[in-house]
Amino acid sequence: MALHTQFIAALAKRPASTVVNGLRTGSGSDPDAGEFAAQHEQYLRALEDSGVSVMVLPADPGYPDSVFVEDTALCFADFAVVLRPGAPTRAGETASVAEALSAWYATIDHLEAGHVDGGDVLWTGREVLIGLSQRTDPVGAQALSDVLAAHGLTPRIVETPPGVLHFKSDSTSLDESTILATTRLDDSGVFDGYTVLAVPLGEEAAANAISINGRVLLPAGYPNTQAMLLDAGYDVVTVDNSQPQLIDGGLSCMSLRIPGN
Ligand code: CIR
Numbered sequence: 001m002a003l004h005t006q007f008i009a010a011l012a013k014r015p016a017s018t019v020v021n022g023l024r025t026g027s028g029s030d031p032d033a034g035e036f037a038a039q040h041e042q043y044l045r046a047l048e049d050s051g052v053s054v055m056v057l058p059a060d061p062g063y064p065d066s067v068f069v070e071d072t073a074l075c076f077a078d079f080a081v082v083l084r085p086g087a088p089t090r091a092g093e094t095a096s097v098a099e100a101l102s103a104w105y106a107t108i109d110h111l112e113a114g115h116v117d118g119g120d121v122l123w124t125g126r127e128v129l130i131g132l133s134q135r136t137d138p139v140g141a142q143a144l145s146d147v148l149a150a151h152g153l154t155p156r157i158v159e160t161p162p163g164v165l166h167f168k169s170d171s172t173s174l175d176e177s178t179i180l181a182t183t184r185l186d187d188s189g190v191f192d193g194y195t196v197l198a199v200p201l202g203e204e205a206a207a208n209a210i211s212i213n214g215r216v217l218l219p220a221g222y223p224n225t226q227a228m229l230l231d232a233g234y235d236v237v238t239v240d241n242s243q244p245q246l247i248d249g250g251l252s253c254m255s256l257r258i259p260g261n
Helices: 017-021 033-049 088-101 138-150 223-231
Strands: 007-013 053-057 073-075 080-082 108-110 121-123 128-132 155-159 171-175 178-181 195-198 210-212 215-219 236-239 256-259
Touching: 007 033, 007 088, 017 033, 033 053, 033 236, 053 088, 073 088, 073 256, 080 088, 080 138, 088 108, 121 171, 128 138, 138 155, 171 210, 215 223, 223 236
Parallel strands: 007 053, 080 108, 128 155, 178 195, 215 236
Antiparallel strands: 007 256, 073 080, 121 128, 171 178, 210 215
């Protein structure tokens, strides 16, 4: 199993009641705070059942989107990077996450310029793809690229399809050679050299999954993607994510997974 899909721990944050005011690209209905919290609990159980110990930070009502901790930092085996989220209302989410990460990391770098959301950064095990998006700008992408290269990783700055919030809204690294992705992202050629499992049309939201300790956590409600992954030999566990999806949240967005080393 590739290192980048093996994890010992995860960091999450409880959704605040203000999650109903979370940012969204469309004009969809508000999530229900109670149902969101219930689905979040199930999500935490699914992570624990996958063999990680989960640290859960208290809710932060001042930041409606703060449940989506993935956007605030990156976690590698030997170091973490605290990011600068691109939405102004999310800039203050990083402090509590940075403090919590010191439980695992002696080395924590900080992005010094521009903006990057963690949802735009895909570590494939071979390289780190940094997707330019509405949230991740060229200055931030280059600054992150420099940090990662200094740690011996191989960064590559790429494009996110128009209208897609984050690069990882449309992609997941299943293992070092295989990517789960939407056709609209795969068609860009960004994954040339990888085996791509394309989610069937109409199931685009299933492209955001989590490959963790030999299983794939997949949002519930995407039977064709589930069947494709099962056929390909993956162990699939579904998690109801309908509430986070109302505000553009995928499964990966709600935790930072800490690799073992
Ligand atoms: C936002 O727009 O920032 C949140 N409502 C959703 C963030 C989802 N995060 C992610 O894809 N990594």
